[in-house]
Amino acid sequence: MDWESVWKDHWLEIYRYIYFKVGGRQEAEDLTQETFIRLIRSGKDYGDAPIVGLLKRTAMRLIIDRWRSDKSRARTVGMDDRVLGDEGSGNPESRYIRNEQIRQALDVLNDDQRLIVRLRLIQGYSVKETAELTGRTETSVRTLQFRAIRSIQQALGIQADEGVIRT
Numbered sequence: 001m002d003w004e005s006v007w008k009d010h011w012l013e014i015y016r017y018i019y020f021k022v023g024g025r026q027e028a029e030d031l032t033q034e035t036f037i038r039l040i041r042s043g044k045d046y047g048d049a050p051i052v053g054l055l056k057r058t059a060m061r062l063i064i065d066r067w068r069s070d071k072s073r074a075r076t077v078g079m080d081d082r083v084l085g086d087e088g089s090g091n092p093e094s095r096y097i098r099n100e101q102i103r104q105a106l107d108v109l110n111d112d113q114r115l116i117v118r119l120r121l122i123q124g125y126s127v128k129e130t131a132e133l134t135g136r137t138e139t140s141v142r143t144l145q146f147r148a149i150r151s152i153q154q155a156l157g158i159q160a161d162e163g164v165i166r167t
Helices: 003-022 025-042 051-069 071-075 092-107 111-122 127-134 138-156
Strands: none
Touching: 003 025, 003 051, 025 051, 051 111, 051 127, 092 138, 111 127, 111 138, 127 138
């Protein structure tokens, strides 16, 4: 495989993919470089394998490793008003309180659940895509998502059966 042409053809796409996930230029550059290095050093002949898919999967595994090694970052999930279901209506104080409640609810999740919630619900990946990115089965992704949602509901005081907030 001609890795130089692979680099020239795909580095920007992989950089953007990583940058969207990590949000920092320097970290995205480092992870982009590490992604290509890891595939090159593996010495495998990927033949007709879709190279972009291999690059993105490798990149996601590196990102996951980074998140797991940096516990403080793994606890922080960036959200804006649209993700939280508030398009700017209502007063800022109530929006702030709601956002804080949701952030605290996400803090009750373990790292695997938080990653699944981030990929599935915040970034919009399908179950299949999430399974491929994390190296899990689709059933495992669904189970982690279900348990994460239940944990969040409990933390927010929402009864799962009725969808009502307990006060």
